[in-house]
Amino acid sequence: GQNIDQPTEMTATEGAIVQINCTYQTSGFNGLFWYQQHAGEAPTFLSYNVLDGLEEKGRFSSFLSRSKGYSYLLLKELQMKDSASYLCAVRNSNYQLIWGAGTKLIIKP
Amino acid sequence: IAGITQAPTSQILAAGRRMTLRCTQDMRHNAMYWYRQDLGLGLRLIHYSNTAGTTGKGEVPDGYSVSRANTDDFPLTLASAVPSQTSVYFCASSDRGGSGANVLTFGAGSRLTVL
Numbered sequence: 092g093q094n095i096d097q098p099t100e101m102t103a104t105e106g107a108i109v110q111i112n113c114t115y116q117t118s119g120f121n122g123l124f125w126y127q128q129h130a131g132e133a134p135t136f137l138s139y140n141v142l143d144g145l146e147e148k149g150r151f152s153s154f155l156s157r158s159k160g161y162s163y164l165l166l167k168e169l170q171m172k173d174s175a176s177y178l179c180a181v182r183n184s185n186y187q188l189i190w191g192a193g194t195k196l197i198i199k200p
Numbered sequence: 201i202a203g204i205t206q207a208p209t210s211q212i213l214a215a216g217r218r219m220t221l222r223c224t225q226d227m228r229h230n231a232m233y234w235y236r237q238d239l240g241l242g243l244r245l246i247h248y249s250n251t252a253g254t255t256g257k258g259e260v261p262d263g264y265s266v267s268r269a270n271t272d273d274f275p276l277t278l279a280s281a282v283p284s285q286t287s288v289y290f291c292a293s294s295d296r297g298g299s300g301a302n303v304l305t306f307g308a309g310s311r312l313t314v315l
Binding site (some may be wrong): 126132139180187188 | 243290301308309
């Protein structure tokens with residue numbers, strides 16, 4: 092089967108750095124996405140990786156290793172507004188999106 | 201403001217009733233999708249449409265139907281609601297085509313409770 096694994100919940104301190112991991116097993120690979128979802132709201136796009144390596148976008152970076160079936164989302168200089176769920180999704184060879192259950196990130200002052 | 205509008209925002213209905221969730225986008229995206237989101241599970245695709253006039257089944261299509269008469273509208277119908285269809289429903293769209301990211305834009309969601 093196809094599956095995406097990510098931690099259910101993480102806690103971090105305001106101003107710190109947190110890394111959210113995502114491992115995947117899918118039928119082929121055509122890109123990996125990270126979305127942010129605040130409680131009660133719609134998911135919004137954060138990042139897209141299709142090649143190995145690090146993609147940096149402001150305080151957020153996303154890393155991909157296709158050979159290991161692994162990605163992480165790195166959030167720096169955490170702010171209270173970063174409290175949200177972070178969803179990892181992989182597009183397989185049939186261009187279907189397979190979604191992880193999300194990681195709820197709690198930021199403490 | 202460009203985006204996706206979903207209605208209703210929330211609804212409680214009795215089992216066996218028919219219900220249509222509405223979705224309209226103004227971005228001229230050719231692809232549209234309906235997902236359901238349940239606690240502890242990833243988003244699951246119900247139905248999709250790659251372009252106006254065509255639809256396809258996703259991962260969990262049973263009990264749901266869709267239509268795509270034009271580019272902008274993509275309603276989701278529950279013919280006879282059951283309690284297991286209690287969920288948050290998200291409509292999404294993307295400018296599908298080429299080998300790009302084809303990022304999804306989501307509506308605000310419709311929270312449906314079936315009693």
